[in-house]
Amino acid sequence: MNPIIKSIINRIISIWKISDEVARGKAVEIIEVELEELENIFGVLVLGSFIGMPSPPMQISLDLMPLMEKELILMMEKVDTANEPIAQLFSVLDIG
Amino acid sequence: MNKATNIFFMGKGGVGKSTSAALTSVFLAQKGFQVLIVSLDPAHNQSDIFEKNLSDKPFQIEPNLLGIEIDQEFWIKQYLKDVHNQINKTYSYLTAFNLDKYFGVIKHSPGLEEYALILAFEQIRKDFSQLDYLILDMPPTALALKFFNLPSLSMIWIEHLLALREEIIQKRELITKIKILKKEFERDKVLKKIEEQRKQYQTLKDTFEDPDRTKINLVLNPDKLSLAESKRILEGLGTINISLSQVIANKVQDDSSLDHIEREFKGIPLLKTPFSETPLIGQDILWRFLKENEDKMTNP
Secondary structure, three states: OOHHHHHHHHHHHHHHHHHHHHHHHHHHHHHHHHHHHHHHHHHHHHHHHHHOOOOOOHHHHHHHHHHOHHHHHHHHHHHHHOOOHHHHHHHHHOOO | OOOOEEEEEEEOOOOOHHHHHHHHHHHHHHOOOOEEEEEOOOOOOHHHHHOOOOOOOOEEEEOOEEEEEOOHHHHHHHHHHHHHHHHHHHOOHHHHHHHHHHHHHHOOOOOHHHHHHHHHHHHHHHHOOOOOEEEEEOOOHHHHHHHHHHHHHHHHHHHHHHHHHHHHHHHHHHHHHHHHOOOOOOOOHHHHHHHHHHHHHHHHHHHHHOOOOEEEEEEEOOOHHHHHHHHHHHHHHHHOOOOOOEEEEEEEOOOOOOHHHHHHOOOOOEEEEEOOOOOOOOHHHHHHHHHHOHHHOOOO
8 A cells, every 4th residue: 555545544543533532531521520529429428527527337437448548539629629619510511 | 157146135234234144144054055255344244243354365154154355445446457557558658647647536436336346246256156145245225225226327328328339330330431432340349348348237237136046135123213214225126126035124022013014015025033132243152043043034
């Protein structure tokens, strides 16, 4: 095959792959935010006692705690944006 | 197979739970059964009753009778140490470091007292599964009811957390499926742990609710106060589906009327233990008391 044609085909494939990836990323963007929210709720429910919320019997929290570093960090991060929920929603929906 | 029957002794402070538990353990041991008496009461009266130095290591009181006293503090410390070690292993250094200061406070959290008793109970059931009877001398009412309530209460939380975790996993799977076109079958560790907890609490709940494996003796005196508290125990256990096996009216004198007790606990076998002039301390005295009142004592 002519090297020029081959290079064009390769570029088309690469553009296709990137746009496919972008489209897939866009498609799950909102679900990802929703997942993050659910993980935060789970974190708050289980580890609520660390931020002054009602929590399950202590041993349930303590048994799960060693497996929940991600949720714990997420929970702490969410505290920063917790006072601006509308701004966060607009950024998720790409408004403005 | 765990064949040991659990016999719990509950009641208001001072009614004679520990003495009734000691009498029952001596009675069963003399009958040839293999018995372990466990003091879950932080006041630890069994050492005084048997005049032996009981500890968290099994002590041979009689040929068929072993005794243990549970050190609640030790179980809380041990449990927190395990959790702390796991956190240090799984967390990044900085997160674990930041959590360090919380651990000093956690040991004072409400709920850990009864959980320490549950952990000790589970361990004893495992270690002494081949015995015939485990006699458990319970702490005063409030803590004893929390102990029995713990599995049911934990199950309510576990079911909710399980549903939420399943939703999270479903969403996570959906995202990976769209993004990388295939489902990733990675077992969620948190879900696995919640399922393990559910199994643990369900087993405990089943054990407590099964009248063949668990017998709860309610000890009371013929006075009004202990009757009032005993009624609350009956109600408290009723709400979590646990039934009483026997009511023991302790320190009954010749002129004591038990009509009101019989009326309140209708349908539950009533055992009368007479008042003893001499303090029931020491194996010989316990055994003599049993001999003298043999006709009134029945096999639990």
